[in-house]
Amino acid sequence: xxxxxxxxxxxxxxxxxxxxxxxxxxxxxxxxxxxxxxxxxxxxxxxxxxxxxxxxxxxxxxxxxxxxxxxxxxxxxxxxxxxxxxxxxxxxxxxxxxxxxxxxxxxxxxxx
Amino acid sequence: xxxxxxxxxxxxxxxxxxxxxxxxxxxxxxxxxxxxxxxxxxxxxxxxxxxxxxxxxxxxxxxxxxxxxxxxxxxxxxxxxxxxxxxxxxxxxxxxxxxxxxxxxxxxxxxxx
Numbered sequence: 001x002x003x004x005x006x007x008x009x010x011x012x013x014x015x016x017x018x019x020x021x022x023x024x025x026x027x028x029x030x031x032x033x034x035x036x037x038x039x040x041x042x043x044x045x046x047x048x049x050x051x052x053x054x055x056x057x058x059x060x061x062x063x064x065x066x067x068x069x070x071x072x073x074x075x076x077x078x079x080x081x082x083x084x085x086x087x088x089x090x091x092x093x094x095x096x097x098x099x100x101x102x103x104x105x106x107x108x109x110x111x112x
Numbered sequence: 113x114x115x116x117x118x119x120x121x122x123x124x125x126x127x128x129x130x131x132x133x134x135x136x137x138x139x140x141x142x143x144x145x146x147x148x149x150x151x152x153x154x155x156x157x158x159x160x161x162x163x164x165x166x167x168x169x170x171x172x173x174x175x176x177x178x179x180x181x182x183x184x185x186x187x188x189x190x191x192x193x194x195x196x197x198x199x200x201x202x203x204x205x206x207x208x209x210x211x212x213x214x215x216x217x218x219x220x221x222x223x224x225x
Binding site: 032100 | 153200206211213214217219
């Protein structure tokens with residue numbers, strides 16, 4: 001089983017739609033969780049960290065479910081500019097050091 | 113401005129040659145990482161370093177080597193032992209602690225010709 005698994009998509013949605021991605025992780029001792037965004041042929045950039053209590057940043061909401069070992073990203077009112085690949089990132093170490101393990105990414109295409 | 117810089121952006125290598133990819137950061141971060149990304153794939157960890165003069169193998173270290181002689185520099189050498197080196201290479205750095213953001217360089221596209 002992969003350490004971090006994502007549905008590769010693509011998810012094709014119209015502008016204004018709400019879309020959600022899930023990501024599962026295998027190591028129950030994983031310490032920290034993130035969503036990164038990667039545009040085509042560019043470097044990944046942090047979208048948001050994922051906290052146990054869940055967190056929201058504008059149209060984006062991230063949730064963590066430790067019992068079922070998954071994190072989720074919800075995007076409301078999708079914009080054309082949201083088209084990108086969304087990478088789920090997990091730190092599986094419990095030593096305090098951040099070793100980042102990336103999922104393969106979920107591709108989102110928002111159409112007019 | 114603080115940041116992390118990779119060079120060159122594009123690199124062509126002949127089979128059998130070693131090449132070195134540069135990664136420099138001025139964010140004063142302790143941790144640095146090298147990842148490889150193949151088309152349609154996620155990032156796979158090659159090597160990482162928690163502190164100067166120390167580094168550990170990641171999941172796909174075979175055919176690669178690194179050094180960490182200075183805090184700001186973490187060069188990656190792709191050796192001739194790496195059988196399929198054509199890929200997009202990404203260097204990252206972070207403060208190293210839990211929940212700290214990783215910052216990425218713009219990447220180097222290596223092509224074997």
